[in-house]
Amino acid sequence: MEFVQWLANNVFGTPAILLGLIVCLGLLIQRKEANQVVAGTFKAVIGFLIIGAGADVIVGSLNVFQPMWKEVFNLKEEALGSFTGFDAFNGEYGGAVTLALTLGFVLNVLLARFTRLKYIYLTGHMMFWTTMIFAGIIIDAAGDVSYWQLVLFLTVVMGIYWTVQPALTQPFMRKITGGDQIALGHTAASSALVGALLGKWLGNRNNDSEKLKLPKGLEFLRDSNVITALTMGLLFLIGAIVIVLKNTPGAEALVAQAGDQNFIVYSIIQSFKFAGGIAIVLFGVRLFIGEIVPAFHGIATKIVPGARPALDCPVVFPYAPNAVILGFLGAFVGALIWLVVIGNTVAYIFVPTMIVLFFHAATAGVFGNATGGVRGALLGGFMTSTIVAWGQFVMVKYLLPSTIPDTAMWAADSDMFVLGPVIRLLASIFY
Amino acid sequence: MNILCVCGLGQGTSLILRIHVEAVLKEMGVKAEVDHMDVSSAGGAAADLILTSRELADSLRADGKVKANIAVVNNYFDRQEIRAALESALKRSTAEEG
Numbered sequence: 001m002e003f004v005q006w007l008a009n010n011v012f013g014t015p016a017i018l019l020g021l022i023v024c025l026g027l028l029i030q031r032k033e034a035n036q037v038v039a040g041t042f043k044a045v046i047g048f049l050i051i052g053a054g055a056d057v058i059v060g061s062l063n064v065f066q067p068m069w070k071e072v073f074n075l076k077e078e079a080l081g082s083f084t085g086f087d088a089f090n091g092e093y094g095g096a097v098t099l100a101l102t103l104g105f106v107l108n109v110l111l112a113r114f115t116r117l118k119y120i121y122l123t124g125h126m127m128f129w130t131t132m133i134f135a136g137i138i139i140d141a142a143g144d145v146s147y148w149q150l151v152l153f154l155t156v157v158m159g160i161y162w163t164v165q166p167a168l169t170q171p172f173m174r175k176i177t178g179g180d181q182i183a184l185g186h187t188a189a190s191s192a193l194v195g196a197l198l199g200k201w202l203g204n205r206n207n208d209s210e211k212l213k214l215p216k217g218l219e220f221l222r223d224s225n226v227i228t229a230l231t232m233g234l235l236f237l238i239g240a241i242v243i244v245l246k247n248t249p250g251a252e253a254l255v256a257q258a259g260d261q262n263f264i265v266y267s268i269i270q271s272f273k274f275a276g277g278i279a280i281v282l283f284g285v286r287l288f289i290g291e292i293v294p295a296f297h298g299i300a301t302k303i304v305p306g307a308r309p310a311l312d313c314p315v316v317f318p319y320a321p322n323a324v325i326l327g328f329l330g331a332f333v334g335a336l337i338w339l340v341v342i343g344n345t346v347a348y349i350f351v352p353t354m355i356v357l358f359f360h361a362a363t364a365g366v367f368g369n370a371t372g373g374v375r376g377a378l379l380g381g382f383m384t385s386t387i388v389a390w391g392q393f394v395m396v397k398y399l400l401p402s403t404i405p406d407t408a409m410w411a412a413d414s415d416m417f418v419l420g421p422v423i424r425l426l427a428s429i430f431y
Numbered sequence: 432m433n434i435l436c437v438c439g440l441g442q443g444t445s446l447i448l449r450i451h452v453e454a455v456l457k458e459m460g461v462k463a464e465v466d467h468m469d470v471s472s473a474g475g476a477a478a479d480l481i482l483t484s485r486e487l488a489d490s491l492r493a494d495g496k497v498k499a500n501i502a503v504v505n506n507y508f509d510r511q512e513i514r515a516a517l518e519s520a521l522k523r524s525t526a527e528e529g
Binding site: 122123181286294312355 | 438439441442443444446447449453466467468469470471484485486490505507
């Protein structure tokens with residue numbers, strides 16, 4: 001019994017070790033050489049631990065961003081109460097999340113094998129974030145759920161979601177790709193579907209986005225580091241200028257934080273820190289997902305031959321490169337509008353994370369274009385920013401305020417916002 | 432030989448490409464280290480060959496600093512296209528060395 005307890009604490013309760021074991025097993029199943037097994041396992045564990053470090057950097061920057069924009073909008077209310085935060089939450093529940101991710105994938109493979117929904121979800125980084133955010137919602141709703149209850153609940157929810165989501169987007173994927181070989185496996189699905197339906201309703205299919213001649217030089221928008229730093233830099237700069245011009249005690253307190261440094265310079269540095277934090281997180285996720293997904297892929301192709309891989313959203317970008325840019329522009333305008341509207345109506349400072357906005361809006365743009373041309377692509381992008389902005393407000397304030405609101409601000413996205421209330425409802429019924 | 436598979440974020444798409452590139456290399460009997468990466472990091476990474484989409488290939492080339500050969504793959508899960516891209520890139524690099 002003591003051994004079981006030891007195992008529970010040190011293996012299943014220590015996410016980095018559990019992840020290392022899962023990756024090691026995956027590499028062994030793929031019959032990799034000994035040096036590859038060791039290197040892959042170590043990279044996965046290191047990557048997992050890096051994520052926490054990146055999350056700290058992001059939150060450090062948000063701790064300047066939020067109070068600054070609060071002061072700009074004259075909001076008095078405290079943003080967040082006390083909450084667990086990513087590091088502590090991951091330390092406590094990260095093991096359950098990792099295990100549920102693995103078992104949820106197994107359920108996805110079984111469902112693909114035995115039902116007509118033949119889709120295998122292979123977008124590993126989104127699998128990780130979706131499971132993590134849903135765990136945050138469940139723990140917030142139900143309090144301290146036991147390890148295995150959490151694993152079981154998440155396994156079932158994730159396994160079903162990863163099987164059904166690609167099926168829902170497939171009718172439009174056929175239209176976009178002109179074939180039936182690949183599916184979309186990404187949390188942008190709800191934004192993409194809204195884009196496609198609005199495009200059908202309000203757009204004009206004949207005015208295809210690919211007939212447009214967009215100016216060259218917009219290619220840098222595809223570089224996630226650049227767009228993140230650029231847009232956050234712009235928002236930090238505007239906020240800082242307003243603060244410097246204000247003479248309120250709140251504004252003066254903020255300026256004092258910068259010490260001898262000029263407050264505008266200090267703020268701009270914060271925007272680069274935010275982008276840097278995102279880059280660190282992505283680096284960590286890349287290291288460990290890069291070891292898991294090939295194993296998943298190898299196993300799935302053996303068990304379910306002929307299943308469609310459900311892939312990361314950029315698979316649709318080459319089919320309509322202009323719609324990608326139009327979708328992003330629609331979302332960018334929308335994000336700025338919602339930042340001001342949400343700030344002034346419900347007193348929440350929306351964090352417009354460009355990675356979420358770019359990839360989701362670009363996907364919605366391609367889907368919108370497929371049914372409604374240029375107008376469909378722009379509407380798809382705008383609706384993405386609407387879902388993300390209001391979704392982030394609802395999630396941070398009501399779905400997981402006590403667990404990981406700090407993570408939801410930059411890592412939660414469309415499908416998580418749409419499904420979040422359902423997860424919370426289910427969690428409060430079961431526990 | 433070092434091969435880099437590159438997409439915008441270096442998370443999902445480039446990894447899928449990596450899986451297929453590794454499989455194709457195995458078929459061809461070529462030994463190579465394959466990694467996946469985002470376009471920012473790839474600009475400064477040491478590699479012999481970069482495989483990526485047309486748009487990202489353009490921006491890597493425009494960068495001017497990238498020494499690696501850049502080959503375009505339009506369809507990241509089309510093994511025939513990947514094979515063709517790899518074969519012509521390998522031919523080019525042996526020609527340069529010779």
